[in-house]
Amino acid sequence: MRIMITLLSLFLMAQQQSFAVTCTWIGGTNNDWNTAANWSTGTVPTSADDVIINAFGSQVNIFSSASGSCNNLTKGGFISNLIVAPGGTLKVLGNLTYNGGVFSGDVSMVGSNLQQVLGSSPLTLNNLTISNPQGVLMSGNDIKLSGTLSLNGPIYTNGRLLEVAAISGGSPTAFVVTGDNLGSASSSGGLAITLNSGGAASFPVGPTLSNYAAVKIVNTAGPAETFTVAVVNSGISQDAVKCTWTIDENTAGGNTAIITLQWDQGSEGGTFNRTACSVYKVSGSSIVYTGYTPQVSAASSVGANAWAQTLSGVTSFSEWTVNNNTGVLPITLLRFAVERTEAQKALITWAVDAYSNPAYFEVEKSRDGLSFAPSRKVFAQEETSYQVEMPLDQWFSYYRLKMVDTEGKITYSKVQAIDGVGIDRIQVFPNPCSSCNQLNIVTSEAGIYHLNWNDQSGRSRFSKKMWLEKGVNPLSLSTYPLLSGFYFLSTIDSNGKHSVLKLLVE
Structure with missing residues (x-):
């Protein structure tokens, strides 16, 4: 009986220890996250506990070389601060909700299920690490990092803007998905990086988790510029890669860049030919052929079943795709x-x-x-x-x-x-003509004209009344053959004005 009671006690103790609790910051002792008396539970939060920081005037510090961890974290409005000092780290296993106030430092998202960044205010941090293979979904506002985004798993921008100073990692399984976790891509928001003149950066992005479509941008000339990249699945035709990349600059004009677009073999249209293709600008669902010269060449292999194409001399930024060299459309x-x-x-x-x-x-x-x-x-x-x-x-x-x-x-x-200044208001060309099956009558005013052809002896060859438009009017003479020699075209317009033109048939 005593053994059974002991076993039951151990079981209940184990169950109690595994229960997650909500730790609310009350402060009063100091500003240290790792001081137990600062929490409503009297214990420092563990990775299983939810944390709420919402006390008026409170400041919570995770000091250098220290760390803190929690499950769900809720940071209140502009009445409290959470500061992770350089060298310190906050590990979040659940969702992170940010509603204002100071929140700075390094954060690692280390859950095993999909995590969300929620809240009503833009989140500004130093470094952010994504170490969750299931990914992190931006469901609140934008995120801006003054430091580095480290990718060991995906982050879904979900139509929001993710701006970083630098980026590390990035692979076909760990990148910035410019869409949501359900496979819906978005051309708004995306990944933003600022490049100095001569600077270069890789943008590890893709429209969905199954489609890695990274971009590299080199800012070859011009001032420092913030470039934003997003990708959607939308093939222009079977001759194209089935991705459309949106590349925007914060300030239009003044920069020249080289852009390189990457795709996987599964994204190629059925008749796409990677041995002769180019990066093309896109407007809606059509390729734009004006403003630059396509640079057709074979795509470069950049990995297993992965390819890339480059366009240099880019001075304006919009939507882009990769398409076969189908030839330049005729000028319409x-x-x-x-x-x-x-x-x-x-x-x-x-x-x-x-x-x-x-x-x-x-x-x-x-x-x-x-x-x-x-x-x-x-x-x-x-x-x-x-x-x-x-x-x-x-x-x-x-x-x-x-x-x-x-x-x-x-x-x-x-x-x-x-017509010129002070001359007859009707002309004929070509003059002279060698084969006068068709002439062109040029008038400066539209109207009904009476045309009469006379040879050099004064005999009428034919007479016709017809409507002539302003400008050039073709006149077929196939039924009125003219032999070599001089002819005179006599015209009378609807106002009774008379003109005589001389024509040489060779």
Whole structure:
């Protein structure tokens, strides 16, 4: 009987020792975390105990070379301080809730189940170590570290901003997941690091725990800049890596960088070819071809089934992906117009679509509509609309736009024309012509015109009444063949104004 009572006593003592308790800071003795009298339980918290620090005017210190540990930690509002001195460490096995006040020093998240950082205030620490293989979820506000983030497990930013001065570790099983623990990625928030001019940093990030997609940035020129990186799973096409990286700078402009994007083989689209690919800028679900030249090459192997591609000379930051060398999209001209201004100038305007990839444009000019010469060169910019103003000549002038893409391919616009100062308001080109199956009638005003062709003996070859638009109007002469010689085009517009033009057929 005595043996049974003893065994029962030992069992009850063991059970009592294993029960977690809530330790509330009351202070009054000193500021030392490791002084038992400072806690409501009369004992120093263990890793099984929950801790609440919320006493008015209290300051809790974990001194250098000392350590503290707890399960869940709740740090109250701006009425209490928790300071972990350099060389000291606070180990948290459960959730950390921060609602304001001073909280500084080194913290290690060492649980075995998913932990959360909660609270209503941004958390500012020195060093943060993630030693939980299940990870830490940012469910409260942003986190900013003046020291180092050490990664021995994942941390989920969950749409929040995690800003660090330095980072250590980082691997396909321990990195910054710019999403949540349920597999939902986010392009907001992310991992932020400040780079001095000439500085470089690796951003061990990925959209989900199963997809490591690290980034390296080298700030080759410009001032110190804070770069923020996030990744989502969103393939542009089967020719692309199924990741979109968002890279932002705190202050737009002024920096030039080299960016390197990494991915695993499982993230490649079905027709992606890593032997000829480039980093491309992305807008929504489309690749942007303007503003820079793709640098096509084979991707580099950076580990087991892991690859990377680099783009240098980056001066503006947005969304990026890696895509096959599918060729530069053709320049799509949306508008090309030539107008006469009240100041007797020729205003030339044009617009291309956002997916065109021009290197530069040349406005070309001609007096006869046949021989064109460069008149004004305009280099491509980020915008899609352009305009130039040029002096107005004393004669009819013909204009066209030469468009050169980043691969050197050349395309031309249709010809536009305007009249000069004090001349006839209708012209014809080409003149002379060698094969006059089609001519172009140029008018300065739209309207109904009566056209009459006469040969040099005065005989009418044909007569036609037709509507002519302002500018260039094609006129087919296939049913009115003209033999070699001089012809005269007599026109009468809707206002009764009469013009006679001379045409040479060679």
